[in-house]
Amino acid sequence: MSVPAIDPFHAIAISALAHQLESQGRSVIHLEFGQPSTPAPKAAIERAHHVLDTDPMGYWESEALRQRIAAHYAQHYRVTVAPERIILTCGASAALVLAISSSFVPGQSVALARPGYVAYRNTLRALHVGVQEIPCGPETRFGLTAQAIKALDPAPAGVIVASPANPTGTILEPDTLRDIAELCNQRGMVLISDEIYHGLSYDKPARSMLEFAPEALVVNSFSKYFSMAPWRLGWLVVPEHMVDAARARMGNLFLPPSA
């Protein structure tokens, strides 16, 4: 088995170029990252100032934050998530690594939409997991459907869904989420739902996959809705039986999340 070659995250090079041009006085409109245009919440900034000024800091994991995120699932989606099932991570990117490395063995493959967030396929490949991209066009608003996943041969070991999606912004309808959840349940496929763009929708709120698939792995982060991308803080919700495996990976690969 050889070391997998993966593409660079091209947005990083494009961003460096954009900043270089900006430093030369050129006017640049940044579209290269899903970068919030607002600052982090005032209360978070004030709290960070206070902690930096008064606390020696150290490796950190906040039980209070896990409880608050669990309460968010209850209030917002009406689903029960025990705080123990929430693993705080260094952003959604690390959550994705935990989700994939806790779910698949090398040689298995995972289905995802194309167009889609490039790091899904690159992270899967880096972890020796195969990628089954499903071309999605305007007829499905560039989104995955259960039908398209069902048609894959060989059947994938898992599926990554994002709603709202990057780069399309497509929100999957509740019926589509339900159909995908049912298919994954029937066929024993691991379902990973990236919900990082929740809260950023215009006409209707996005639904969590946990409403349809209590066993789904849900990736989320403070990077987008809370405009805290450089704070590198996110989380992964895992089913009860995966808590130890995912926590072991978080501890060994990353230690605790950013303080």
Ligand SMILES: Cc1ncc(COP(=O)(O)O)c(C=O)c1O
């Ligand atoms: C769909 C999607 N998932 C995950 C990430 C990674 O986010 P984080 O900053 O929380 O690692 C991004 C970042 O742009 C994204 O667009």
